[in-house]
Amino acid sequence: MGSVELHGRRYRLPGKPVVVICIDGCDPEYIENALSRKLCPNLSLMVSSGFSAIADCVMPSFTNPNNASIVTGAPPSVHGIAGNYYLDRETGERVMVNDARMLRGTTLLALLSQAGIRTAAVTAKDKLTRIIGHGLDGPCFSSERAGQTTLSEFGVESVEALVGRPEPDMYSPDLSLYVLDAGLALLRQNISQVLYLSLSDFVQHKYAPGEPESDAFLLAIDHRIGQFIQLGAIVGCVADHGMSRKTDFLGNAQILFVQDLLTDALGPDSAQVICPITDPFVRHHGALGSFVRVYLADQRNTQAATDLLRQSPGVHDVLSRDEAARELSLPHDLEADLVVISQQDWVLGASRQDHDLSAVQDRPLRSHGGYTEQRVPFLISHPLDSEGLAWALSTRLHNYDIFCAILNHTDSVGQD
Amino acid sequence: MGSVELHGRRYRLPGKPVVVICIDGCDPEYIENALSRKLCPNLSLMVSSGFSAIADCVMPSFTNPNNASIVTGAPPSVHGIAGNYYLDRETGERVMVNDARMLRGTTLLALLSQAGIRTAAVTAKDKLTRIIGHGLDGPCFSSERAGQTTLSEFGVESVEALVGRPEPDMYSPDLSLYVLDAGLALLRQNISQVLYLSLSDFVQHKYAPGEPESDAFLLAIDHRIGQFIQLGAIVGCVADHGMSRKTDFLGNAQILFVQDLLTDALGPDSAQVICPITDPFVRHHGALGSFVRVYLADQRNTQAATDLLRQSPGVHDVLSRDEAARELSLPHDLEADLVVISQQDWVLGASRQDHDLSAVQDRPLRSHGGYTEQRVPFLISHPLDSEGLAWALSTRLHNYDIFCAILNHTDSVGQD
Incomplete structure (x- = not known):
């Protein structure tokens, strides 16, 4: 029985179709x-x-840290991606994480494809393709750019022809459903055996559980999960994060x-605040999340900034760089002086x-972080074996245990 | 304008009726x-x-720490009540907190009553009366024991006569509604001007938001709030805590x-675990909450116990005695060696x-801590003044700011 190994964990090669869906x-x-x-x-x-x-x-x-974790089976301290957006300590520049430069090591998807397992990755947001597709020898594309695919770049000649409909709107539930439909086509046409399908959280940012719009979206996902199972796949569903309402009554x-709080208290240029939720999709969340990083110009302000933040309305916790790295399994070399969690x-x-x-402002703000x-x-659509259950x-x-659970602890090895 | 002072905070004496409801x-x-x-x-x-x-x-x-906080305007580090149930470090005995022995200092209700403001406290659960009624010169009773009141002990000859119906069932929504109806009667009959009314969370432990039973309960509370407002009262509503579902899918x-985890790892009698949610109302929660205290027989096991707990499924945080006292404003002398939060x-x-x-097991477990x-x-039923708003x-x-907000920052002083 073949296997691949990544970050100290061995994964069996599957004989059956395996579909992991990250419901953003x-x-x-x-x-x-x-x-x-x-x-x-x-x-x-x-x-x-x-x-x-x-x-x-x-x-x-x-999104980024968690998608990277799911496809590497490891926390950010190992794979190096700790946000969507970060401050480069050396250059002082603010950088959008939209390629694999920050990724340390390879991905499980790359290793599976290199071991001869036909593997594909499809995402809603194009920003993710270069991370989850890093080293992947197989189709990797986004529904956001479904109309722009080329065989050489994306491993599929025309995504629109594959799915049978044109590129969806960037701010629509269909951006996600298109990902699932592309996955179904890849499986039906026997192009791929292992699929990683990562959706968009546009609907969840706008609608709470039980609202008609989120019901309809979840039902459409559920319907496609049923089709994957009918095609003989072992299906796993995780999320990259949850979602909470962020408003008063x-x-x-x-x-x-x-940033304003620290500037008022400690002076201009005393601190740089980075919102690592920042991405090109502003209509989801306006770059407002529940986790920011603070870089101080003068380390002697660490205690004053910490005390000030701890007393502020809305702050749950303030962690030092060491604490954040240790307690949250984040890469210490990239970490800020302070991490603030709301x-x-x-x-x-x-x-x-x-x-x-x-x-x-169209809907009560919902966000995460x-x-x-x-x-x-x-x-998981299939039961775990007794060892896996124990x-x-x-x-x-963690969400990043999903491939381990399916490949090592379900009947994924046996041929259909 | 008269005032009273407690724990460094001055409170104006109200001229209007004031009703604070703690919706448990x-x-x-x-x-x-x-x-x-x-x-x-x-x-x-x-x-x-x-x-x-x-x-x-x-x-x-x-419940107990928060009710004590609301009636003292201070955190447990000041008033000394940090649970419903605790381990006496000196005697080694486990003690139910159902009287004012643990309470440090007096209460705002006591001070108001001593300043000539007709003040009353009514609770659902009898365990609370001796804490919130400590030093109170006025009616103080529970709906749980409404049938057993005497004028000398409770300040009202017959609660059942006052409310106009017999003592409610201990496990019923009416245990709470009875509290509100007693408050309405005390106000209508001009017996009291300031009311603290503390309900029971029996309904919330059993029913999620939006379920018919919790809807009906909240609507019944809402109806009575309307009656208090119609009677000219300034009404404040807070809760002693929230409530979450505590189950898998x-x-x-x-x-x-x-306790079992620590006994298995460190040996019998290595640790004593106290569940401070413990109270006589087992059908609410089975003494299962999201916060426990750990007393170690040997302090050299502190790190090992902390590490073990941090890795365990379901644990969010483990705090040392010092951290718990400092970060959660808890009385250091009473605090355990470790505090575990789920x-x-x-x-x-x-x-x-x-x-x-x-x-x-009749319903999916809901609890708190x-x-x-x-x-x-x-x-608050009335707006805050500009200083109060700022x-x-x-x-x-905090919930314990409610009396300060109403007495000092609404038009509670002026006579009707």
């Missing part, structure tokens, strides 16, 4: 709510007949502008002027 | 959910025309038995044999 921003409450109303038959079947748990995502509870966003119903911003609030969005669903029940399960 | 276990989500469906007209009016915020309760997010309670969907128990799980139940509603928006508001 799928707070466990969406699933609980849907199950309580018997809304999603296939998710319900996964819970009753397969394996289900509520697992942790990695901190910060943002009137529906107004509760925002602490950390309370459940608050978000943290940099300066008021840095955030386009008009982009997020903190501890309160760290819990994610962990569902492991899953005794460990602190 | 009222997670903000109950209010948000009800408001989104326009279910509760009076709560809605408080939000739109009065003052509303989401505030913190004190940790641990349990199948609805099974997720419980980490901390993740949102987990509870912590002592030994499996210590908990009667049959008592909580951790950070994830620290957010509580803070609603204070409320710049501070980390």
